[in-house]
Amino acid sequence: MRVAAAIVSFLLLAACDTGTEQRDAVASTRTVQRGYEPVPPGTVPRGASAQAAALAPPGPERTPALLARGEERFRAFCTPCHGVSGRGDGPVVSRGFAPPPSYHDERVRALAPEQIVQVITQGKGRMFPYDDRVLPEDRWAIAHHVKELQARGVADTPRQGSATP
């Protein structure tokens, strides 16, 4: 009889111990997961100071990769109005939207990359701001592509109709 009682109490204690261990294990896993959550790659810093730092001149280095990214983003966001060549002959303009000035006008040619970044961020006149759609680094990439178009000159750039979209 005593032996049976001892076995029962042993089993009860063992069961209790196991439960405690499991609870501890679950609790510690939760703590570890919270503490070590990695920052996903490509995370964009948020907040006013991070934005200001990303937009401060001179911006990222003007590499071939940055220019390629700029051309790609420019085609996505800017050609509807400005056209592939920057002449201001995009398809939206041909449907009645007010035409922007040509990038090849002397006044626009004189804009520095940071001024173009500012136009993308804040908009200008009838042009909407693009700060909610174009990341700060991409604004620099686009600005350098615009400078590249201007450096190539109007004679060397295709008209909207003859270029691939």
Ligand code: HEC
């Ligand atoms: C919906 C049409 C439209 C789109 C899209 C557009 N723009 Fe414009 N943009 C304009 C118009 C219109 C103006 C002339 C604004 C004014 O002076 O009223 C302009 C002006 C400009 C100027 C000249 C500013 C100056 O000082 O005269 C720059 C540079 C420019 N845009 C860059 C861009 C870039 C870069 C993009 C793409 C991120 C872009 N725009 C997208 C319509 C557009």
